[in-house]
Amino acid sequence: MASRRSALTAIGRQFRPLLDGWGNALATLAILVTACVLLPGVFEWSILRADWQPDAERCRALLGTGACWGVIVEKYPLILFGRYPFDQHWRPALACGLLLAALWLAGSGRLRVRPALALLSGALLGFLALLHGGGFGLPIVDSQLWGGLPLTLLLATGGMAGALPLGILLALGRRSRLPLLRSCCAFYIELVRGVPMISVLFVAAFLFPLFLPDRAGGSALWRVLPAIVGFAAAYLAEVVRGGLQSVPAGQGDAAAALGLSRWQCLRHVILPQALRAALPALVNTFIGLFKDVSLVTVVSLYELTGALTLALSGDAQWRAFYLEGYLFIGLIYWLGCLALSNFGRRLERRLQYSSRDC
Amino acid sequence: MNIAGWKCCSALIAVLALTPLAAHAGKTLDLVRQQGRVACGVSTGLAGFSGVDSKGNWSGLDTDICRGIAAAVLGDPGKVKWLPLNSQQRFTALQAGEVDVLSRNTTWTLTRDASMGLHFTAITYYDGQGFMVPKQSKASSVKQLRNAEICVQSGTTTEKNLNDYFRAQGAKVRPVVFESFEASLKAFFSGRCQAYTTDVSSLVSIRDKEAPKPGDYVILPEVISKEPLGPAVRRGDDEWFAIVKWLVFALIEAEELGITQANADSLRSSPNPAVQRLLGSGDDSGRLLGLDREWALRAIKAVGNYGEIFERNLGSGSSLKLPRGSNALWTKGGLMYAPPVR
Numbered sequence: 001m002a003s004r005r006s007a008l009t010a011i012g013r014q015f016r017p018l019l020d021g022w023g024n025a026l027a028t029l030a031i032l033v034t035a036c037v038l039l040p041g042v043f044e045w046s047i048l049r050a051d052w053q054p055d056a057e058r059c060r061a062l063l064g065t066g067a068c069w070g071v072i073v074e075k076y077p078l079i080l081f082g083r084y085p086f087d088q089h090w091r092p093a094l095a096c097g098l099l100l101a102a103l104w105l106a107g108s109g110r111l112r113v114r115p116a117l118a119l120l121s122g123a124l125l126g127f128l129a130l131l132h133g134g135g136f137g138l139p140i141v142d143s144q145l146w147g148g149l150p151l152t153l154l155l156a157t158g159g160m161a162g163a164l165p166l167g168i169l170l171a172l173g174r175r176s177r178l179p180l181l182r183s184c185c186a187f188y189i190e191l192v193r194g195v196p197m198i199s200v201l202f203v204a205a206f207l208f209p210l211f212l213p214d215r216a217g218g219s220a221l222w223r224v225l226p227a228i229v230g231f232a233a234a235y236l237a238e239v240v241r242g243g244l245q246s247v248p249a250g251q252g253d254a255a256a257a258l259g260l261s262r263w264q265c266l267r268h269v270i271l272p273q274a275l276r277a278a279l280p281a282l283v284n285t286f287i288g289l290f291k292d293v294s295l296v297t298v299v300s301l302y303e304l305t306g307a308l309t310l311a312l313s314g315d316a317q318w319r320a321f322y323l324e325g326y327l328f329i330g331l332i333y334w335l336g337c338l339a340l341s342n343f344g345r346r347l348e349r350r351l352q353y354s355s356r357d358c
Numbered sequence: 359m360n361i362a363g364w365k366c367c368s369a370l371i372a373v374l375a376l377t378p379l380a381a382h383a384g385k386t387l388d389l390v391r392q393q394g395r396v397a398c399g400v401s402t403g404l405a406g407f408s409g410v411d412s413k414g415n416w417s418g419l420d421t422d423i424c425r426g427i428a429a430a431v432l433g434d435p436g437k438v439k440w441l442p443l444n445s446q447q448r449f450t451a452l453q454a455g456e457v458d459v460l461s462r463n464t465t466w467t468l469t470r471d472a473s474m475g476l477h478f479t480a481i482t483y484y485d486g487q488g489f490m491v492p493k494q495s496k497a498s499s500v501k502q503l504r505n506a507e508i509c510v511q512s513g514t515t516t517e518k519n520l521n522d523y524f525r526a527q528g529a530k531v532r533p534v535v536f537e538s539f540e541a542s543l544k545a546f547f548s549g550r551c552q553a554y555t556t557d558v559s560s561l562v563s564i565r566d567k568e569a570p571k572p573g574d575y576v577i578l579p580e581v582i583s584k585e586p587l588g589p590a591v592r593r594g595d596d597e598w599f600a601i602v603k604w605l606v607f608a609l610i611e612a613e614e615l616g617i618t619q620a621n622a623d624s625l626r627s628s629p630n631p632a633v634q635r636l637l638g639s640g641d642d643s644g645r646l647l648g649l650d651r652e653w654a655l656r657a658i659k660a661v662g663n664y665g666e667i668f669e670r671n672l673g674s675g676s677s678l679k680l681p682r683g684s685n686a687l688w689t690k691g692g693l694m695y696a697p698p699v700r
């Protein structure tokens with residue numbers, strides 16, 4: 001009996017601040033009323049009246065009253081894999097599975113840094129080999145046909161993997177003692193941060209080939225990926241610089257006094273502390289980059305959102321059910337971002353423990 | 359996406375449009391033969407014109423033109439590399455050599471023909487701009503839309519026509535501009551605007567397929583603009599220009615001569631010299647274009663004559679059920695008229 005009462009008071013303690021005083025009580029009431037007004041409608045639209053059959057006629061009858069999840073059932077190969085040849089869809093599916101498994105394993109903390117990096121590079125290479133084909137009897141698929149989830153993953157992971165080292169170099173360059181290097185890095189960072197990502201993508205995809213000899217530019221993907229790396233690196237550089245500035249000057253002096261070379265000092269003393277301090281902001285930038293990848297739609301690369309447009313806008317039967325498609329993609333993005341922030345949190349915890357060692 | 363981003367984009371395109379083009383060393387035809395495919399710029403999806411079906415295949419009037427070109431030039435309608443382009447990037451992609459043909463429901467205008475580094479070849483669809491209003495608004499003419507808010511998609515000739523038309527009437531109009539097609543539609547159907555304007559070819563299917571209740575909307579009788587749509591090619595390659603242009607003419611001429619996908623082979627022995635010339639059993643019409651004598655025969659066998667292409671994608675054989683209207687042959691009261699293949 002006593003234990004139940006103490007359990008009740010424990011629950012009561014949870015809710016008490018919600019009704020404590022006029023302001024809190026009013027806020028609680030407002031939130032409850034909003035939820036009561038909105039949630040039944042959402043529930044009715046998305047579940048009660050929704051239809052799961054891929055039947056355009058039945059969906060048409062529901063337009064405006066219930067969700068048509070059938071559009072996902074009908075179009076999911078196009079939304080997930082874009083224009084990749086249909087009979088080869090197992091390849092992007094396997095490639096995505098491979099990359100996600102490697103990312104999960106590397107992020108789970110079971111591996112040390114070097115094996116994790118080796119695993120990731122191996123998975124990325126396998127990913128590219130599967131998509132491109134050419135060996136083991138797999139027909140070659142031009143990168144212009146890559147789309148949907150694999151493209152989003154490739155641009156996001158490739159962008160992050162390339163941008164982090166470049167960003168660190170830029171940040172170090174901006175704090176360098178050489179005036180020329182310092183001003184070059186600062187100029188680059190300010191230039192890139194000052195223009196919208198869309199225009200950078202446009203220049204990479206369409207303006208750049210004009211300067212090259214006849215069609216030597218290759219597929220737009222291999223021009224856009226470096227553009228994303230260069231763009232994200234400028235933002236990361238400032239994040240890393242913030243981390244570098246948080247390391248007390250005495251750390252460097254102490255390392256020098258111990259006889260460490262400048263490189264050793266950077267590698268073993270300054271950077272580990274700087275990156276740890278910058279970690280929350282780094283994860284933040286990565287999540288932003290992951291979502292910014294959807295902008296490549298404007299240069300004819302059809303990642304998830306672009307693939308959705310391709311899948312629906314040309315089909316008069318299904319065109320009306322965009323909202324359901326966007327919600328589906330929103331779910332995928334949400335899961336991706338959730339995984340990223342989870343990884344960031346775990347890394348933070350781990351680094352806090354290991355901080356005693358140094 | 360924010361407006362500033364798009365403004366920046368448009369500025370970039372304007373810069374690109376004014377950039378003198380690098381002369382291309384190889385002719386397009388040689389390049390197409392060498393690479394074994396025609397690179398074709400299509401829309402990212404416009405029902406009846408170009409779009410991907412649930413099995414990943416491209417279909418539509420615009421895509422059939424590209425298939426016809428591939429059949430005529432390479433002997434295989436499947437040898438097309440599709441490049442879906444949005445309305446902002448289409449001209450740049452053509453100039454940059456990403457595509458050999460831009461077959462993307464693009465309106466032929468003086469500005470585009472004279473300043474965008476491209477040439478329009480022939481007209482494959484005569485469209486015009488119309489209006490749709492909710493029935494309850496009781497509007498029966500565009501004139502009643504003075505001061506109305508009208509939903510319209512940006513980056514198209516539609517937006518400009520809207521302003522021009524009402525300015526000519528000495529009336530004011532308030533366009534509500536959206537970047538994407540679906541956003542403009544959702545806005546209209548949720549009551550954001552008193553009217554929606556786009557090409558007539560789209561209005562019917564929009565009402566029938568996307569309105570919550572099709573009966574609640576009416577399409578006004580006025581058509582305020584001419585929107586001749588057709589494939590365009592890069593400037594500076596007259597041979598390729600001629601091939602694309604005469605491919606379209608051949609498909610129209612085939613309908614006029616009664617040549618269809620089914621009877622093309624058997625009509626090769628027709629006594630009519632015009633039929634013989636088109637199908638390659640008479641005078642060689644392909645040699646002057648740099649092709650062989652059966653170029654048109656292959657195209658017709660691959661995609662059918664113009665009438666068949668129309669009915670399959672937009673007319674009775676499609677879910678859109680559009681009438682031929684202006685797109686009927688000139689002999690049947692329409693505007694489709696091809697110079698003689700002679």
